[in-house]
Amino acid sequence: MRVVIVGGGQAGASVVSKLRQLGFDGELLMISQETVPPYERPPLSKKHLQNHTAGKLVAILPEEFWTECRVELRLNTRVDAIDPEARFLQAGKERIDFDHLVLATGSSARRLPEAITNGLEQIFHLRDVEDANALHAHLQPGTSLVIVGGGYIGMELAATARVKGLEVTVIERDDRILKRVASMPLSNEIGRWHRDNGVRIIECAGVAKLSGRKAVQNVTLQDGTKIRADIVVVGVGVSPRTGLAEAAGLELHNGISVNALGLTSRPGIWAAGDCASFEFEGRVLRLENVQNAIEQAETVAENILGANKNYRPLPTFWSEQFDHLVQIAGLFHPSMTTVNRQTPSGTSFWHYHDDNLKAVEVLNDPKAFSIARRMLADGRSPAADEVASPDLNLKTLLKTSKKTEPV
Amino acid sequence: MATWIEACAAEDVENEDLIRFDHNEQTFAIYRSPDDEYYCTAGLCTHEEVHLSDGLVMGHIIECPMHNGQFDYRTGAPRRSPACIKLKIYPVKVENGTVFIDIGEPS
Incomplete structure (x- = not known):
């Protein structure tokens, strides 16, 4: 079996490493338009610009991965078209056959x-x-x-x-x-x-x-x-790169439409990361963050191997500005009720839909964030008045709070 | 060669939690498991050098506070991406309510 990945960012890297980790033994080919192997993008607006040394990027996968794990990486390569019926890609004059194709084409700056x-x-x-x-x-x-x-x-x-x-x-x-x-x-x-x-x-x-x-x-x-x-x-946002998918007749909806498995509207063709949109809890989402690129891609890898596993995102996100750290888990919506928690260690904003905790934003308090993220992952909703009380320990709340539906 | 140093009092670490311990420019994480065993690993996540002491201990797993990477703190083995490099681990002993770690030969 041959799996081909189009796109050399975080999602593509996560697909290939997960496939090998799960013991997939077939052929793996990654095609990337970039000039270097997959690297971490988040530092580009922060550390990379602050202490710049040209070419010093943080590689997502160790250098030896590509040979040791037998993944063929083609850089500087543009894919021109997909034939979803006959299952091949056209890249210049070359025809590249695939059994499974993963579109991890990412997004481009508007x-x-x-x-x-x-x-x-x-x-x-x-x-x-x-x-x-x-x-x-x-x-x-x-x-x-x-x-x-x-x-x-x-x-x-x-x-x-x-x-x-x-x-x-x-x-x-x-x-x-x-x-x-x-x-x-x-x-x-x-x-x-x-x-x-x-x-x-x-x-x-x-x-x-x-x-x-x-x-x-x-x-x-x-x-x-x-x-x-x-x-x-x-910096006015990004647009998903959907040109290839669109030309191949795949369904789009503000991104390449995928189901909960990560499968597009055509069999054998998957999508993950910034370029993919999916329905979740009644909303069509397209998430532009590292956590989604990793986890949606890993779910696709598992499903290529037949796991039949649904992707349930718990979006997490972080940002560093000046000496401050912002960490966010869950999906905030303006209709939610916000509870403010102020402790000596930091400030956090807890967002509820009815009595259900849906999202938490934490400033300069990674420990509180670790616990909040775990509450969201476990579907726990601590009572709003308890969260607001700085004397109550979050770790205690993690163990005692009621379990609702996971977000 | 074994180099045992005193790290903290056993009661300084809560059950199913960890604390940070710094010694000569090195930083360590000392864990107390749900079954009251003590463990020690390098203090920084192997992914992006974040202090694991801000992370969450659940059972025998430590979750990095920044990017969700997880390790088994008993063996240092990575359990979830983006963590993919093993954490160094150090031998631990508890004597008379004091936790000692052997920083001589990490594995």
Whole structure:
């Protein structure tokens, strides 16, 4: 049997390592458009930009993995088409047959329309190592950096750049930063860290146009405000890479549609990670985080070998900004009720739907996070008034709280 | 060669929990299992050098607080990705209510 993986990121790496770990003995081929084997992307907006040494990436799999585990890795290779009937890929003139295909094509950074960017230079995105390397050279003290988009990538970059001594402005279209991905109290807290450190955040602001001679010099907002910029980084979200799947006639729904097993609408073709969308508890989800890339991919690996196992995500996420650590577990929704827990060790926000704990956001308290994540994984819902009481030990609550349906 | 050093009082570690112990630039994690046995591993996760002392002990598993990696703290064996490299483990003995670890020959 031959399994082919398209995409050389975290999800692809997790599929191949899990397949070998489970004893799969057939042929494994990974095809990647990148120039280097799979590496960890989260550091790109943090440590990698802060203490940059060119090419020093954190490899997801040890160097010897590829030969020892007999996985053929083809870098710099583009797949042009999938034939789902005859089960082969076309890559240039080469035809590559497969028994199972895993699409782990990830996502790409959204761009601003050409009408706004006017083809100017010094406009960057931050998605892969090439982006990070291109940007790094420009992170010099005193440089004016304007970041379009107050999502996690934008805020992490803002913190990294500010520590390096740049003048940083973040422009957010919504009425608060991180609106799509964080609760209001968390957004407020993170916003405060940035303002305290001298980052300027402008909310409810759309970008009208970028102007300059050859390189960008100014960012003009829709209300006419003009901000000087030596460089601009666009962090307005990502789009799933679905081109190949779409051309092959696979079903899409804001991503490549997969069922709970990770199977697309065609037999033998699977998808995992940023590019895959799936239904879970009545919502169609497409999760853009490392935990999902690993666990959905590992579930696909098990199911290729016939496990018939449903993927039940417990989304977890972390971010580092200045000297602060944010950790999130579960899926927050604005309709939830929030309980604030304040202890000497840290602050956390606990989000409930009715009496059921659904998501927890923890600031600078990894121990509390470890316990909260375990509660969510076990489907435990501590009573809101107990969580709010700083005298009650979380570990005790972990053991005594009632068990509901797992989230 | 065995190099036993005093790490903590046995009662410093709660049942099914762990604490951090630093010694000469080295950091260790001391565990007390649900059956009141004591164990010691290197203090940092092999994945991204996070202190395991902030993690959660469940049975004989320690879960890293950052990225969910899990290890069996009795053997150091990785139990869940992204952890894939074994944790070093150190011999432990408890005498008169004091926990000693042997940092001479980790395995």
